[in-house]
Amino acid sequence: MAATxxxxxxxxxxxxxxxxxxxxxxxxxxxxxxxxxxxxxQASRYHSSALSSAFNTLSKISQLPTSVPSxxxxxLYCERxxxxxxPPSNPAGLLARNxxxxxxxxxxxxxxxxxxxxxxxxxxxxxxxxxxLPTKWNDKDKSGGIDVSQDGLDVQFLGPNKVNEYDxxxxxxxxxxxxxxxxxxxxxxxxxxSREGLIGVGFCAGDVILNRLPGWEPFSWGxxxxxxxxxxxxxxxxxxxxxxxxxxxxxxxxxxxxxTAFFTRNGHLLGTAFRDLPTDKKLYPAVGMKKPxxxxxxxxxxxxxxxxxxxxxxxxxxxxxQDIDDTPVDKLCxxxxxxxxxxxxxxxxxxxxxxxxxxxxxxxxLQAEQNALESGKPGSAKPIELMEDKDALRRQNIxxxxxxxxxxxxxxxTQTYYPQVLLRNxxxxxxxxxxxxxxxxxxxxxxxxxxHKKATPASSSGSANKxxxxxxxxxxxxxxxxxxxxxxxxxxxxxxxxxDYGDGDDNDHLSQNDMLERLLEYGQQMQRDFRDKPExxxxxxxxxxxxxxxxxxxxxxxxLLSIDGRTIVAEALNSAILVxxxxxxxxxxxxxxQQTTVLLRExxxxxxxxxxxxxxxxxxxxxxxxxx
Amino acid sequence: MTxxxxxxxxxxxxxxxxxxxxxxxxxxxxxxxxxxxxxxxNYLIIGGYPSAAMKFAQEANINPQIDLESINRRNQIxxxxxxxxxxxxxxxxxxxxxxxxxxxxxxxxxxxxxxLIELIRASMSANGDIQPxxxxxxxxxxxRAPQYPEFLKDLEHTMALLCFPPDQLSPPLAKLMDPDMRKxxxxxxxxxxxxxxxxxxxxxxxxxxxxRAWVEAKAAQSESxxxxxxxxxxxxxxxxRTENGGPAI
Numbered sequence: 001m002a003a004t005x006x007x008x009x010x011x012x013x014x015x016x017x018x019x020x021x022x023x024x025x026x027x028x029x030x031x032x033x034x035x036x037x038x039x040x041x042q043a044s045r046y047h048s049s050a051l052s053s054a055f056n057t058l059s060k061i062s063q064l065p066t067s068v069p070s071x072x073x074x075x076l077y078c079e080r081x082x083x084x085x086x087p088p089s090n091p092a093g094l095l096a097r098n099x100x101x102x103x104x105x106x107x108x109x110x111x112x113x114x115x116x117x118x119x120x121x122x123x124x125x126x127x128x129x130x131x132x133l134p135t136k137w138n139d140k141d142k143s144g145g146i147d148v149s150q151d152g153l154d155v156q157f158l159g160p161n162k163v164n165e166y167d168x169x170x171x172x173x174x175x176x177x178x179x180x181x182x183x184x185x186x187x188x189x190x191x192x193x194s195r196e197g198l199i200g201v202g203f204c205a206g207d208v209i210l211n212r213l214p215g216w217e218p219f220s221w222g223x224x225x226x227x228x229x230x231x232x233x234x235x236x237x238x239x240x241x242x243x244x245x246x247x248x249x250x251x252x253x254x255x256x257x258x259x260t261a262f263f264t265r266n267g268h269l270l271g272t273a274f275r276d277l278p279t280d281k282k283l284y285p286a287v288g289m290k291k292p293x294x295x296x297x298x299x300x301x302x303x304x305x306x307x308x309x310x311x312x313x314x315x316x317x318x319x320x321x322q323d324i325d326d327t328p329v330d331k332l333c334x335x336x337x338x339x340x341x342x343x344x345x346x347x348x349x350x351x352x353x354x355x356x357x358x359x360x361x362x363x364x365x366l367q368a369e370q371n372a373l374e375s376g377k378p379g380s381a382k383p384i385e386l387m388e389d390k391d392a393l394r395r396q397n398i399x400x401x402x403x404x405x406x407x408x409x410x411x412x413x414t415q416t417y418y419p420q421v422l423l424r425n426x427x428x429x430x431x432x433x434x435x436x437x438x439x440x441x442x443x444x445x446x447x448x449x450x451x452h453k454k455a456t457p458a459s460s461s462g463s464a465n466k467x468x469x470x471x472x473x474x475x476x477x478x479x480x481x482x483x484x485x486x487x488x489x490x491x492x493x494x495x496x497x498x499x500d501y502g503d504g505d506d507n508d509h510l511s512q513n514d515m516l517e518r519l520l521e522y523g524q525q526m527q528r529d530f531r532d533k534p535e536x537x538x539x540x541x542x543x544x545x546x547x548x549x550x551x552x553x554x555x556x557x558x559x560l561l562s563i564d565g566r567t568i569v570a571e572a573l574n575s576a577i578l579v580x581x582x583x584x585x586x587x588x589x590x591x592x593x594q595q596t597t598v599l600l601r602e603x604x605x606x607x608x609x610x611x612x613x614x615x616x617x618x619x620x621x622x623x624x625x626x627x628x
Numbered sequence: 629m630t631x632x633x634x635x636x637x638x639x640x641x642x643x644x645x646x647x648x649x650x651x652x653x654x655x656x657x658x659x660x661x662x663x664x665x666x667x668x669x670n671y672l673i674i675g676g677y678p679s680a681a682m683k684f685a686q687e688a689n690i691n692p693q694i695d696l697e698s699i700n701r702r703n704q705i706x707x708x709x710x711x712x713x714x715x716x717x718x719x720x721x722x723x724x725x726x727x728x729x730x731x732x733x734x735x736x737x738x739x740x741x742x743x744l745i746e747l748i749r750a751s752m753s754a755n756g757d758i759q760p761x762x763x764x765x766x767x768x769x770x771x772r773a774p775q776y777p778e779f780l781k782d783l784e785h786t787m788a789l790l791c792f793p794p795d796q797l798s799p800p801l802a803k804l805m806d807p808d809m810r811k812x813x814x815x816x817x818x819x820x821x822x823x824x825x826x827x828x829x830x831x832x833x834x835x836x837x838x839x840r841a842w843v844e845a846k847a848a849q850s851e852s853x854x855x856x857x858x859x860x861x862x863x864x865x866x867x868x869r870t871e872n873g874g875p876a877i
Contacts, residue, residue: 279851324835327842333865342833344865346671349664355687362672362680365703372710373807586655588863589833590664592840594657595861598650599843606852610843615836 069301071313076614077180084129134173134285134300143210145169157294170210170288179607185253185309186285187299190244194291197225201250205281213288221274223263230273241270249306256607264307320609345589352587354396402570407436418577425576434543435569441546442561444515445553647859667833674831676702709814714743728824735820740768742813752794
C-alpha cells in the first residue's frame with residue numbers, strides 16, 4: 001500500500017509505469033515533474049477568489065524568494081509559497097492546466113464576473129503566507145570581522161590576525177528555516193581555508209551572539225573544519241566527521257520531523273549530528289570562521305546540491321505514506337468501516353451534487369453486488385433501499401434551469417419548493433434578479449447582433465412585478481413543475497397572462513425595442529426593490545452599466561454576460577437551499593477534503609510528517625481516468 | 629461561556645481555536661468540483677461499477693471515452709466470485725490475462741481455496757457429497773501447498789471445515805464461510821488485474837480517507853496544544869437509515 005501513497009507525494013515514484021501496450025485501463029498523465037507554473041496554477045485554484053490581498057500581506061509576499069530548491073518543489077510549503085507570490089490575477093495560467101468547465105467557473109469567479117461571492121472570506125491572509133526560505137547571508141546580522149559579498153552568498157574572514165582566543169566571526173542567513181518544509185538543507189563550499197581550517201557550519205537561534213563559531217553557544221549547533229567535531233551548544237565537541245579541505249562542499253540539513261540535524265561532505269551523508277533540537281526556536285543557517293583567508297560560498301538551493309537531498313526527501317515522504325496507509329479509518333465515522341464509509345461518501349456526493357442518474361446507477365451496482373454475495377443463502381438477500389432523493393431531483397431541475405439561462409423557471413421552482421430560501425437570502429434573491437437582467441441583456445444583444453438564437457430562452461420578463469414580497473402558496477406536494485404551469489404562479493413574476501416559463505418562444509417574436517423596453521422596466525423594478533439595500537448598489541450599478549454600451553457583448557463589461565456566471569448563481573442557490581434544509585451546504589466528501597487540507601496545513605506548520613504530504617498535487621497529478 | 633469571553637478578551641495569538649473558528653478555516657478551502665468529480669470517477673472505475681461509471685461520465689461531463697470494457701469485465705469476474713462461481717471467474721481471468729494467475733501464485737491459491745470452500749459449502753447441504761471437495765483439494769491445492777508455508781496452513785484450516793457441522797463452527801472457521809471472504813478475494817483479484825494492466829490499483833478516495841484519519845490522529849498526538857485541541861470535525865454523514873428513512877422535505 002505504500003506504493004499508492006508514494007505516488008501521491010512523489011507523483012511517480014512507485015506508480016506502475018504506463019506502457020503503451022497495456023490493453024486495459026491506462027493512466028494518462030503523469031505530472032510528477034511539477035514545475036513552478038504548474039504549481040502556481042494548481043495552487044491558485046485553491047485561492048482563486050483571493051483577489052484583493054491585504055497590504056501587509058503583500059509586503060511580506062514581496063520578500064519571498066524567486067526560486068525554490070528542487071527538493072521542496074512538490075511540497076505543500078512550496079505550493080503555498082507560489083500561491084502567495086502570484087495571486088491568481090492571471091486567469092490564463094489557470095486555464096492552461098485544466099480547462100474544464102469547473103475551473104472556468106472559478107476563473108469567472110476570480111475575475112469577479114459580476115458576482116463577488118464571498119471574496120472577503122477567502123483573501124490571502126497572513127495565515128496563508130509561509131515563512132520565506134533563507135536566500136542569502138544577512139549583511140546586517142553578522143560579526144564585525146566578516147565580509148559578506150554583494151550577492152550575499154560569499155563570506156570571508158577580514159578580522160585582525162591576532163584575536164582573543166575565543167573570538168571568531170559568524171553570520172546568519174536572512175530568514176530562518178521554516179519548519180513547514182519538513183526538511184531544510186543548504187551547502188557551503190570551502191573556497192579557501194586557513195592552515196587550521198577554523199570554519200564552522202551549522203545553525204543557531206536568532207539571538208545568539210555572533211562572535212563565536214556555530215555550536216559554541218547555547219542554541220547554536222555546528223560542524224567544525226579544524227577538528228571534524230560536532231558542537232552542540234557547548235565548547236566541547238564530539239568526534240563527528242573529517243576535517244575540511246579546500247573545495248570541500250559541506251552540507252547541513254535539519255529534519256523537523258525527527259528534530260535532528262545531519263551534515264554531508266562532498267555529497268556523502270555523515271550521519272546524525274544532533275538530536276532533540278528545540279521545536280520552539282526559529283533556527284537560522286549560520287557559518288563562522290576565525291582565521292584570515294578563510295572564505296566560503298553558500299548554496300541555499302539556487303544551484304544544484306552535491307548531496308542527493310531530493311532522495312532524502314523522497315524517503316521521508318515514503319515513510320509518511322507508509323504511516324498513512326497503516327492508519328485505521330474506523331474512528332472517522334463509526335460504525336462505518338472503510339468500504340462502507342467510502343460508499344457513503346460517494347453516494348452522498350452524488351445525491352448532494354444532483355447527479356441523480358449516477359446515484360441511482362450506483363445504488364443498483366451496489367445492490368447487484370449485494371445480491372450476488374447473498375445468492376448462496378436463498379431468501380436472505382436483503383434489498384439495498386433504492387431511495388429517490390426527491391430533493392436532489394428538485395435542486396437539479398433548478399440548477400438546470402439556471403444553467404440554461406432560464407432564471408424565471410428557477411425562481412418559480414425555488415419559490416414553490418423552498419419558499420423560505422429567497423425570503424431569507426436577500427443576496428441570492430438579488431443575484432438571481434441580476435442574472436435575469438443579464439440574461440435579458442444577452443438576448444437583446446444577440447437579437448441586435450442578428451444571431452437569432454434560441455439558445456438562451458430567458459423568457460417571461462417579470463417586469464410587471466406587483467410587489468417584492470413573496471407569497472407562499474399552498475401547493476399540492478405532487479405538482480410536477482416541468483411543463484406544467486397550472487397552479488404554480490406566484491405574485492413574484494406574473495404578467496397576468498399565461499406565459500409559459502419553460503418556453504422561450506415569445507421572445508423570438510419580440511422586437512428589439514420590446515426587449516429594451518422590458519429590460520428597462522425590469523431594471524427599474526430592481527432598483528425599486530433593492531433601493532434600501534446600500535450594500536447591493538455597487539453590484540447593481542455594475543450590472544446596469546451594460547446599458548451604457550450599444551453592443552454589450554464587446555463592451556468592457558462583457559465578462560458580465562459570460563455564461564460562466566450562471567454556474568456561480570446556480571451553486572449559490574443550491575447551497576442556500578441545502579442550508580435551508582438543515583443540511584450542510586457541502587457534501588461529506590467535500591468536507592473531508594476541506595478538513596484534510598486544513599489539518600495537513602496546520603500539522604505541516606509544525607514540521608511533522610504532514611509537511612511531506614501535498615494533497616493538491618496528488619489530486620491533480622495522478623489522473624487515472626482511463627480511456628478506451 | 630459568553631460572559632467569560634466578554635470579560636476576557638482573547639489573547640492576540642490564541643493557542644487554541646474554537647470549533648466555529650476551525651469550521652470557518654475549513655470553509656475557506658474550496659476544493660474544485662472537477663477534482664472531486666475526478667475522485668468519484670476514479671472510484672467508480674477502480675471499484676468496477678459499470679453503470680454508475682457510465683452515468684457519471686455523462687452527468688459530470690467527464691472524458692466520454694471511458695474504457696467500459698475493462699470495468700465490465702472486472703465487474704463480471706467479481707460478480708462470479710461474489711456468487712461463489714469460482715470456476716467461471718478463473719476462466720474469465722485466464723481468458724483476459726492469461727499469465728496473471730501464473731505470476732501471482734498467492735492470488736491463484738486464494739481463488740482455488742475459495743473454490744474449495746464453495747465445494748465444502750455445497751457438501752454441507754442436505755444430501756451433500758464431500759467427495760468433490762476432497763478430490764478438488766487433492767488435485768489442485770495439495771500440490772501447491774509446499775510452495776509457501778502459509779499455503780499449507782490455509783489448506784489445513786480450510787479442510788477443518790469438513791470436520792464440523794456448519795452450525796458449530798468456531799469463529800475463525802465461520803469466517804471462511806462468510807460472504808466477506810468472497811468480497812476479500814474479489815478485491816484481491818480486482819487489484820491484481822489493475823496492477824497487471826499498470827493502473828494504480830487503489831482508488832484515490834480510499835487513500836484520501838486514510839489520510840483524513842491520519843491527520844486527525846497526528847493532530848491528537850501533536851506536541852502543540854493548539855493542534856491537540858482541534859475539536860472532532862464531523863463529515864456530515866448521517867446513518868443511512870435515518871437519512872433514507874426521513875421524509876423528503
